[in-house]
Amino acid sequence: MAPHCQSDEGxxxxxxxxxxxxxxxxxxxxxIQQTDNEPPATKSQPKHRSTFTVRTAKSSHVEKPEHARDxxxxxxxxxxxxxxxxxxxxxxxxxxxxARIRPFRAGILSGRLQALTNFADGTxxxxxxxxxxxxxxxxxxxxxxxxxxxxxxxxxxxxxFGFYDGSKKNQTSGLRYEADKPNRxxxxxxxxxxxxxxxxSFRNPSMTPLYFAINTHVPGFVxxxxxxxxxxxxxxxxxxxxxxxxxxESICYAPPQDNGTxxxxxxxxxxxxxxxxPPTPTNITRLIHLHTSNTKYALLEPSLSPGxxxxxxxxxxxxxxxxxxxxxxxxxSSIVNGTNWWxxxxxxxxxxxxxxxxxxxxHKEVGDVLHLLRCLKAAVxxxxxxxxxxxxxxxxxxxxxxxxxxxxxxxFVFRKRGNKEANGLAGEIRRALREMGGELGCESEGCGxxxxxxx
Numbered sequence: 001m002a003p004h005c006q007s008d009e010g011x012x013x014x015x016x017x018x019x020x021x022x023x024x025x026x027x028x029x030x031x032i033q034q035t036d037n038e039p040p041a042t043k044s045q046p047k048h049r050s051t052f053t054v055r056t057a058k059s060s061h062v063e064k065p066e067h068a069r070d071x072x073x074x075x076x077x078x079x080x081x082x083x084x085x086x087x088x089x090x091x092x093x094x095x096x097x098x099a100r101i102r103p104f105r106a107g108i109l110s111g112r113l114q115a116l117t118n119f120a121d122g123t124x125x126x127x128x129x130x131x132x133x134x135x136x137x138x139x140x141x142x143x144x145x146x147x148x149x150x151x152x153x154x155x156x157x158x159x160x161f162g163f164y165d166g167s168k169k170n171q172t173s174g175l176r177y178e179a180d181k182p183n184r185x186x187x188x189x190x191x192x193x194x195x196x197x198x199x200x201s202f203r204n205p206s207m208t209p210l211y212f213a214i215n216t217h218v219p220g221f222v223x224x225x226x227x228x229x230x231x232x233x234x235x236x237x238x239x240x241x242x243x244x245x246x247x248x249e250s251i252c253y254a255p256p257q258d259n260g261t262x263x264x265x266x267x268x269x270x271x272x273x274x275x276x277x278p279p280t281p282t283n284i285t286r287l288i289h290l291h292t293s294n295t296k297y298a299l300l301e302p303s304l305s306p307g308x309x310x311x312x313x314x315x316x317x318x319x320x321x322x323x324x325x326x327x328x329x330x331x332x333s334s335i336v337n338g339t340n341w342w343x344x345x346x347x348x349x350x351x352x353x354x355x356x357x358x359x360x361x362x363h364k365e366v367g368d369v370l371h372l373l374r375c376l377k378a379a380v381x382x383x384x385x386x387x388x389x390x391x392x393x394x395x396x397x398x399x400x401x402x403x404x405x406x407x408x409x410x411x412f413v414f415r416k417r418g419n420k421e422a423n424g425l426a427g428e429i430r431r432a433l434r435e436m437g438g439e440l441g442c443e444s445e446g447c448g449x450x451x452x453x454x455x
Contacts, residue, residue, distance in 0.1 A: 075108060075109060075111055076115075077089070077108075077115070078115050080311075081115070081310075081311040084271060084273075084311055084331055085108075085273070085311065088101055088104065088105060088273070088329075088331075089105050089108060089109060096208070097250045099180070099298070100179075100180070100250060100251075100252040100329065101252075101329065102298065103297050103298040103300075103301040103327075104252075104273060104275060104309075104327075104329050106301060106302070107275060107301050107307070107309070108309055112301070112302075112304075112306050112307065113275055113306070113307050113308060113309040114306065114307075114308055114309070115308070115309060115310070116135075116136060116138060116276070116308040116309060116310040118131060118132050118135045118136060118137050118138065119131070119137070119138050119139075119140060120137050120138070120139045120140070120142070120228075120319075121139075121140050121141050121142075122140075122141045122142060123142055123228070124228070125228060125231070127139075127142070127228055128228050128229070128232075133229065133232065133233070133321065134321050135308070135321065136274075136276045136308060136310070136318060136319065136320050136321065136324060136326075137318070137319040138310050138312065138316060138317075138318055139226075139316065139317040139318070139319060140316055142317065143315070144223060144226070144264070144266045144317050145221065145223060145242075145266055145268065145337060147221065147268075149268045149269045149314065149315075149335070152218070152221070152244070152268040152269070152335060152337065153268070153269060153335055155218050155219075155220070155221065156216060156218050156244045156246055156335060157199060157246075159174070159216050159217060159218050159219070159244075160174070160195050160198060160199070160213055160216055160246065161195050161199075174213050174214060174215045174216030174217065174243065175213065175214050175215050176191075176194050176195075176198060176211065176212075176213050177211065177212055177213075177214070178191075178209050178210070178211055179201075179209055179210035179211070179212065179248075179250075179251055179252075180209075180252075186211070191211075194211065195213075197211045198211045198212060198213050198246065201248040202246060202247075202248050202333045203333070205248040205249035205250055205333055210248050210250070210251065211248075212245070212246060212247045212248060212251050212253075213245070213246045214243075214245040214246070214247075214253070215243045215244075215245070216243055216244050216245075216246060217243050218242060218243065218244050218337070221242045221244075221337060222242065223242035223264060223266060223337055223338065223339045225262070225264070225341045226264060226319065229262070229319065233262075233343045233344070233345050234343055234344040234345065234378050234379075234381075234382045234386075234389075235262075235341055235342065235343040236341070236342055236343070236374065236378055242266075242337045242338060242339045243337075243338060243339070244268075244335060244336060244337045244338070245334075245335070245336045245338070246335055247328075247330045247333070247334050247335075247336075248330065248333045249270075249330050249331065249332045249333050249334075250329075250330060251329070251330045252297065252327065252328070252329050252330075253327065253328050253330075254296055254297035254300075254326075254327035254328075258320070258322075258323075258340050259323075259349075259350060259353055259354075259368055259371065260322045260323055260342070260346035260347065260348075260349040260350025260351075260353060260371070260372075260375065261322060261340035261341060261342055261346060261371075262319065262320065262321060262322055262340065262341055262342075262343060262345075262346060263318075263319070263320035263326075263338060263339075263340050264317065264318075264319055264320075264338060264339050264340070264341075265312075265317065265318045265320070265336050265337070265338040266316075266317045266336065266337045266338065267312045267313065267314050267315065267316050267317065267318075267334070267335075267336055268314070268315075268335040268336065268337055269314055269333075269334060269335040270314060270330065270331070270332040270333055270334030270335065271311060271312060271313050271314065271331045271332055271334070272311075272312050272328045272329065272330050272331060272334050272336070273309065273310075273311055273328065273329040273331060274309065274310050274311075274312055274318060274326060274327075274328050275307055275308070275309045275326065275327050275328075276307050276308045276309070276310075276320070276324050276325065276326050277304045277305065277306075277307035277324065277325040277326070278305065278307070278323075278324060278325075279322070279323030279324055279325065279349045279352065279353075280305050281352060281356075282305060283304050283305055283325055284323070284325075284352055284353055284356055285356050286300055286303060286304065287300060287325055288353075288356045288357055288360055289360060297327045304325070307325075311331075322343070322345060322346030322348075322349040322350070323346065323348075323349025323350070323352070323353065342371060342374060342375055342378070343375070343378065344375060344378040344379040344381075344382050344389055344392070346375060347372075347375040347376060347378075347379050347389075347392050347393065347396050348392055348395060348396060350368075350371060350372050350375050350396070351372060351395075351396035351397075351399045351400060352399060354368055354369070354372055354400070355399040355400055355405060358405045358406075358407055359405055359406070366412055366413045366419070366422065369409050369412050369413055369422060369455070370413075370421060370422055370425070372396075372409075373422055373425040373426060373429065373454075373455075374425065375396075376393055376396065376397075376425075376429050377425050377428060377429055377432075379392055379393045379396075380393050380429055380432040380433065380436070381432070383432075383436065390436060390438070393429075393433070394438070394439075394440075394450065397450040397453045397454070398442070398450065398453075400453045401442055401444045401447055401453055402447070402452070402453065403442075403444040403445070403446050403447045404444055408453075408455070409422075409453070409454065409455045410455040412455075413455050422455050423455060426454040426455045429454060430451050430454060433450070433451065434451075
């Protein structure tokens with residue numbers, strides 16, 4: 001029997017503020033975990049213990065959390081977002097969610113995260129007037145899906161349970177996780193009835209523990225490249241069926257950047273706080289070194305170069321440029337449909353990410369090598385019409401010197417499925433680079449040149 005698909009109160013287009021825990025009258029205070037930036041106690045300066053005091057019959061004073069005391073230092077929050085964000089930034093009284101909220105709050109209140117102001121409205125070429133394609137874009141008044149949110153929710157829940165044609169093939173599509181453990185994928189044999197627990201978490205986000213599903217394939221929903229952007233970039237993989245994330249309220253999800261693809265995430269249901277960081281070499285290196293940490297965003301946030309934040313409402317879409325790091329916090333139970341596509345413009349980020357993964361020994365898959373080669377092929381094909389791509393192709397190849405990395409791209413495709421396609425793409429790229437001419441030497445001792453950087 002398919003799951004019931006009527007939206008519950010509080011989980012439709014309206015959303016709720018944070019729920020306060022029920023406290024007994026005898027409970028005077030609840031400690032909040034000390035942050036790493038708090039100075040140690042000294043004899044002259046006793047260690048401060050951050051608490052909030054609950055109003056009781058004997059006390060009419062309520063002490064706010066430390067981050068909420070000095071209103072004079074509040075950053076300017078856009079009016080449209082203030083009502084949703086104020087409970088998180090200044091009135092968090094839920095200790096269980098505090099650890100998930102803290103890095104988002106710290107980034108915004110410190111000024112390391114600035115409000116995103118890159119908006120596109122409507123459809124057609126004029127929608128991108130004055131819009132920076134190299135910065136995340138909040139797209140309003142544009143229905144990218146053309147489907148009622150309730151219909152999307154029903155289709156997604158059916159996909160999670162496998163209630164559609166071909167269910168045996170697709171029942172395990174997508175990934176299941178427990179809140180606060182997003183690096184440990186859950187299988188049915190490890191947690192019986194995991195799909196039911198995911199559904200219960202979505203409808204009752206106060207349950208413990210919470211579970212969520214990401215990258216769930218939803219048959220029939222196509223969410224390809226935005227035409228207005230595709231017309232301005234050299235894209236390929238033009239039409240892709242979307243996948244969806246199904247996250248209860250209060251879930252923090254901090255995936256890595258999408259390996260040089262442009263992301264298109266449509267909010268079918270529920271608001272989310274998004275944060276973004278540019279794909280600088282420093283940011284990418286730090287992220288890759290923490291890829292196995294369950295608390296990687298909390299560890300990363302203080303050291304990342306300045307970024308942006310945005311509140312995405314139901315029916316709005318976020319466009320993420322190639323390589324940008326991002327994380328989300330669900331302000332209510334949320335459904336996001338998304339897809340990624342590749343373009344020659346993402347070549348620089350793809351090469352940098354892949355090279356850093358190889359350096360730390362994380363990269364072992366042939367798929368990402370194929371994506372890189374496809375981007376390179378798109379760039380050299382477009383170079384006669386856009387000379388900047390020649391520079392991008394050469395710069396990308398310099399990052400992939402086998403002498404510097406300690407491994408070659410050929411090591412990852414040798415005798416693996418996809419090897420034939422990889423060698424074919426590499427041959428076409430070599431021919432195109434030779435025809436263009438130019439300097440193809442490599443400065444690394446013992447390397448025979450840029451063409452040897454290819455498989």
